[in-house]
Amino acid sequence: xxxxxxxxxxxxxxxxxxxxxxxxxxxxxxxxxxxxxxxxxxxxxxxxxxxxxxxxxxxxxxxxxxxxxxxxxxxxxxxxxxxxxxxxxxxxxxxxxxxxxxxxxxxxxxxxxxxxxxxxxxxxxxxxxxxxxxxxxxxxxxxxxx
Amino acid sequence: xxxxxxxxxxxxxxxxxxxxxxxxxxxxxxxxxxxxxxxxxxxxxxxxxxxxxxxxxxxxxxxxxxxxxxxxxxxxxxxxxxxxxxxxxxxxxxxxxxxxxxxxxxxxxxxxxxxxxxxxxxxxxxxxxxxxxxxxxxxxxxxxxxxxxxxxxxxxxxxxxxxxxxxxxxxxxxxxxxxxxxxxxxxxxxxxxxxxxxxxxxxxxxxxxxxxxxxxxxxxxxxxxxxxxxxxxxxxxxxxxxxxxxxxxxxxxxxxxxxxxxxxxxxxxxxxxxxxxxxxxxxxxxxxxxxxxxxxxxxxxxxxxxxxxxxxxxxxxxxxxxxxxxxxxxxxxxxxxxxxxxxxxxxxxxxxxxxxxxxxxxxxxxxxxxxxxxxxxxxxxxxxxxxxxxxxxxxxxxxxxxxxxxxxxxxxxxxxxxxxxxxxxxxxxxxxxxxxxxxxxxxxxxxxxxxxxxxxxxxxxxxxxxxxxxxxxxxxxxxxxxxxxxxxxxxxxxxxxxxxxxxxxxxxxxxxxxxxxxxxxxxxxxxxxxxxxxxxxxxxxxxxxxxxxxxxxxxxxxxxxxxxxxxxxxxxxxxxxxxx
Numbered sequence: 093x094x095x096x097x098x099x100x101x102x103x104x105x106x107x108x109x110x111x112x113x114x115x116x117x118x119x120x121x122x123x124x125x126x127x128x129x130x131x132x133x134x135x136x137x138x139x140x141x142x143x144x145x146x147x148x149x150x151x152x153x154x155x156x157x158x159x160x161x162x163x164x165x166x167x168x169x170x171x172x173x174x175x176x177x178x179x180x181x182x183x184x185x186x187x188x189x190x191x192x193x194x195x196x197x198x199x200x201x202x203x204x205x206x207x208x209x210x211x212x213x214x215x216x217x218x219x220x221x222x223x224x225x226x227x228x229x230x231x232x233x234x235x236x237x238x
Numbered sequence: 239x240x241x242x243x244x245x246x247x248x249x250x251x252x253x254x255x256x257x258x259x260x261x262x263x264x265x266x267x268x269x270x271x272x273x274x275x276x277x278x279x280x281x282x283x284x285x286x287x288x289x290x291x292x293x294x295x296x297x298x299x300x301x302x303x304x305x306x307x308x309x310x311x312x313x314x315x316x317x318x319x320x321x322x323x324x325x326x327x328x329x330x331x332x333x334x335x336x337x338x339x340x341x342x343x344x345x346x347x348x349x350x351x352x353x354x355x356x357x358x359x360x361x362x363x364x365x366x367x368x369x370x371x372x373x374x375x376x377x378x379x380x381x382x383x384x385x386x387x388x389x390x391x392x393x394x395x396x397x398x399x400x401x402x403x404x405x406x407x408x409x410x411x412x413x414x415x416x417x418x419x420x421x422x423x424x425x426x427x428x429x430x431x432x433x434x435x436x437x438x439x440x441x442x443x444x445x446x447x448x449x450x451x452x453x454x455x456x457x458x459x460x461x462x463x464x465x466x467x468x469x470x471x472x473x474x475x476x477x478x479x480x481x482x483x484x485x486x487x488x489x490x491x492x493x494x495x496x497x498x499x500x501x502x503x504x505x506x507x508x509x510x511x512x513x514x515x516x517x518x519x520x521x522x523x524x525x526x527x528x529x530x531x532x533x534x535x536x537x538x539x540x541x542x543x544x545x546x547x548x549x550x551x552x553x554x555x556x557x558x559x560x561x562x563x564x565x566x567x568x569x570x571x572x573x574x575x576x577x578x579x580x581x582x583x584x585x586x587x588x589x590x591x592x593x594x595x596x597x598x599x600x601x602x603x604x605x606x607x608x609x610x611x612x613x614x615x616x617x618x619x620x621x622x623x624x625x626x627x628x629x630x631x632x633x634x635x636x637x638x639x640x641x642x643x644x645x646x647x648x649x650x651x652x653x654x655x656x657x658x659x660x661x662x663x664x665x666x667x668x669x670x671x672x673x674x675x676x677x678x679x680x681x682x683x684x685x686x687x688x689x690x691x692x693x694x695x696x697x698x699x700x701x702x703x704x705x706x707x708x709x710x711x712x713x714x715x716x717x718x719x720x721x722x723x724x725x726x727x728x729x730x731x732x733x734x735x736x737x738x739x740x741x742x743x744x745x746x747x748x749x750x751x752x753x754x755x756x757x758x759x760x761x762x763x764x765x766x767x768x769x770x771x772x773x774x775x776x777x778x779x780x781x782x783x784x785x786x787x788x789x790x791x792x793x794x795x796x797x798x799x800x801x802x803x804x805x806x807x808x809x810x811x812x813x814x815x816x817x818x
Contacts, residue, residue, distance in 0.1 A: 144721060144746075146313030147695065148581045148611065148638045149669075151370075153396040153424065157505070157529055158553065158579065182398070223314040227582050 145224050152223060155179060161226060167195050167203065167234035178229055183222045195234065203234040245271045255280045274298060281305070282740050284322060284346065285765065288794040289330035300339045301365070302331055306346035308743050308788055309693075310718055312370065315745055315786070317771060319801040321347075328352045332359035340365035347371070353378030357385035364416075365391040375400035376427065383409035390443075391419040404429040404452070410437055419446035423472050423503065428452040438464045448472030451505045456484050459491035466494060473503030476530070480510045493517035502526035502551075509536045519543035523570075526551040528577050534589075538563045548604075551575040554590040554611065561594030565601025573607040574598055581611070581638055592619040599626040607632040614645040615672055620654025624661035633658055634669035640696035640721070643673040650674055656681030659689070666713075669693035679703035683710020691716040701728040708732035718743040725783070726753035737763050737791050745769075745786035751807075752780035754787055758808020765792050766807040767800075775803075 161179040174194050181187040191205060192198075205217040207229045217225070217232070240248070249272055252258050262272040278301040279292060293299075306322025324346045331338060338360045348371045356363065363386045376399060382392065383406055404427040410417075417437065422429070431453070438444060444465050453461075453474030462468065478484065488511065492498070498518045507530040522544050527537060534557045541550065541560060547568040552560075554576055564571065574595075579588060592615045599605060605627050615637050624630075644651055651672040659665060659682050666688055670678070674697035682689070683706035690713055698704070704724035707717065709732055717739065725748035736742060736757075751768065758766035769786040772778070796806040 144640070144696075146310070146315045146720075147640065148578065148636050149313045149695075150578065150581050150611075151312040151396065152314060153370075153398075154528075154577065155581075158531065158577075161582075221314065 145221065145227075155223075155226075156182070161229075163207075163229055163231050165191065165194065165232040165234065168236040170195065170234075176232070178226050184218055184225075187222075188217075191232075191234070197234075202237055204237060205232060206235050207232045242271060246275050249275055277301060278340075279303065283790050283792075284324070284327065285797050286740070286790060286792045286794070289327045291794065293330060293334040297334075299331075299335055300337065301342075302327075302335075302338065302340070303342040303344075304346060305344045308345075308718065308741060309716070310720065310743055310745070311345055315720065317769065317801075317803060320769065320804060321797065321799055321801075323347045323799060325349060325352050328355050332356070336360065337362055339363060340367075342367040342369075343371055344369040345371065347373040348378070349373050350375055350378035350381070354381045357381040360386075362388055364388055365393075367391065367393040367395070368397050369393075369395040370397065372398035376402045376404070376406040376425070380406035380409040383407065384411070387411075387414065388416055389414070390416055392417075393419060393421040393446075394424050395421060397424050399425055401425065401427040403427060407437065408433040412436075412440070415440050416443065417441040418443045419470075420444070421446065421448040421472070422450050423448045425450045426452070431457055435460060435464060441465075442467070444468065446470040446500075448502060449474040451475045454478065455488065455508075455511060459484075459487040462491035462495055467497055468495060469497050470500040470524075471495070471498055471503075472501070472526075473505075475506045476504045476511055477506040477508040478511070480508065485511060485514060489514040489517065496521070498522070500524035500526075504530040504532075507532045509533075512536050512540060515540070516543060520545050522547055524549040528553050528575070531555070531579065534560045542567045544568055546570055549573040549575075551577070553577050553579045554588045555579055556594070557589040558591055558594040558597070559589070561590075562597045565597040568602060570604060571598070571602040572604050574602075574605065575609040576611060577609075578611040578638060586613050592616060595619070596622050596626075599623040603627075604629075606630055609634040609636075609669075611636045611638060613638050614642070615651060615654070616644045616646045617649065617651055617654035617657075618646070620651065621657040624657040628661045629664065630658070630662040631664050632667040633662065633665060634667065634693070635671055636669065637671040640671070641673045642671075650677070652678040652681065656685075659686040664688055666690040667692075670697060671695060673697075675699050676703040676706070679706040683707055686710075687712050689714055692718070694719045694722055696721045698722045698724060701725050704728035705731060708735045715740045717741075719745070719747060721746040723748055726750055729753060730757065733757060733761055736789055737761065739791065741788065741790040743786070743788050748783045749787050750781050750783055751778065754784060754807040755780070756808065757789070758806065760808070763791055763793070764789055765796055768805045768807055769803060770805070771803045 156179055160177050162175045162177050165174045165176050176190065176194060178187065181190065197203065206214050207217055208231045209215050209228045210230060249261065252261060258272060258276060262269045273295050275298065276296045277299060279296055279299050280303045281287060281292065282305050284304050284306050304324065304327060307316050307320060310316060322345060324343055332355050336359065339362055341356060348368060353374055356366065366382060407429040438447065438461055445468060447461065447465065447468055449472055451474050455476055455478045458473055492515055495518060498521055501515060501522060504527055509532055519540060520543055523546055525544060525547060528551045533555050537552060537556045538560045542563050545567060548570050550564065550568065550571060556576065576590065590612055592612060595608065595610050596619050606629060608630065615635065643649055652675055655670055655674065655678050665686060668686065668689060676699045679698060689711050692707065692714060701724055705728040708728060724744065729749060730753055754766050754768050757764065767788045768784045769788060770784050772785065796809045800806065
């Protein structure tokens, strides 16, 4: 598992919305990026995946309405996986709430949501704009905080 | 010299904004006459002019139409918080036009407070159209429903609405009977069906009813029976376990809807229910099945009966075979839109290719407008299309994979698109995709003299491409570009052209901070907005390319509602003193 030994525990991740406490989030992002090596070069392009934001030009209203993007969600310690349509949500807050409901999680925040992107890398949920996330997420995992 | 009454009468026949604008330039007295009798104002960019200036010039306005964010906002390229707030406009027009009847907004941020002001300020308010707007909730809708006694049209197209409850619909009073058009398709929450049924029953002039997904298929026949005069109907979710009684009632209700010309909705379709609409197919001029995940045979059976169809919007599930049927059956077709069912998946399991479009271009002689998503294209197909349909006015082709060449010859698609602009002399809107070099832009600059709007992505080799477009396209007003190697030279060399256009958008290109600053300094009639979310943006050197730049002409100077990631370049005193 790619995330072992990446030192995620030192970033104090919670099952909460990204962006709470601006400076703090930027610190975490920089740490993660340092570990992974390099930055993404900006320009709205997700590095190495060839996926560009907003391409093809299908408006978000339509994307949500017609496209079902069911991805598997595993939770550490759970005996079976679930599936969730990541395209059925308007943003991270709706989505996190749905994930919590899926596994009956309360406010304990023992789990960190991470996802596997099109490159096969495991990423922290919440760093990239929502639309980019829906386009690059292949599967999810609720990783238990150590 | 004509007396005023005669002039006013003559002007009353001028309905287009361009005609009115032209007439007002003839002489001072025509300007004066025209401004006093202009009833409808259209402002294509809400930041191009100040509301008070508009009000001062046109004191007797009954209808206001405004557009806010640039088109690429539809594809999430404009970050949240950029702008497009309608509030300052609403406040001013509420004060100045108590007899205003119509408001139409596109891509603007509309708050509940705005809707409350609208609801309470205009005694004869009739038409509210909100397209691709956001920022309001169902509470705002409730205020409109409760207070606008003479409302005719409530049309919410693809808006992002905060759904607090479906109760808003119940706020229309029992005495309210003037409704002609209701489009609530974009709302997610369930409304009280009995309130909806009663509203429909007491609205004898209701011509358009577009329901949302939560209205179940079993209830459709009830509504259709209540409104036999309906012309435009949008179903809710069109699915249920197949039940003979529900099906029969529905088919019967459709067969009695003799005035129905337009159908849409059809979310989550159960194919067995589709034949219920067969009886109205031959009446239809407009059909939107683009939310129906239904396969080709079912779709083909429907379109084969739509002899009078003028507008067809479908998913690529229709495949080439379905489009071939369209080309043979829908001889009156003017507009074709084919959306992708699964744009982000690598493998293609849908048999829709360039052939579908070629057949329709062959068989449908009145075809003028195309929006087509597909996975492959060839120059020869494009050439055929252009020769078949020289009457095309709008051609938007999206080949889903960027920079894909002609799949037969592996060459760029320059010649194909060149043929489009050369043969389709009335072309006003063009969107291109696939592998394209500077050559295609040379063709466009040479031939596309009527082109009003151009969209470019992942194309071109150098500034020359952009230069051809800016210097050659005489009628160009809107240009939007993403991920192209266009930079400072072409932009600065054609600076004066930008003042003749509404706007230019460039993102992920090679335009530098320095060039933006220079442009902003030299052109007081333009706002040069750099949109850049990088954390270190203030310490970047001037030669670094900006993430995004949005340039538009304006008579109202810079705006002051910008977020921190938007900088309006070249307007600071410091910048002016540093003119190089």
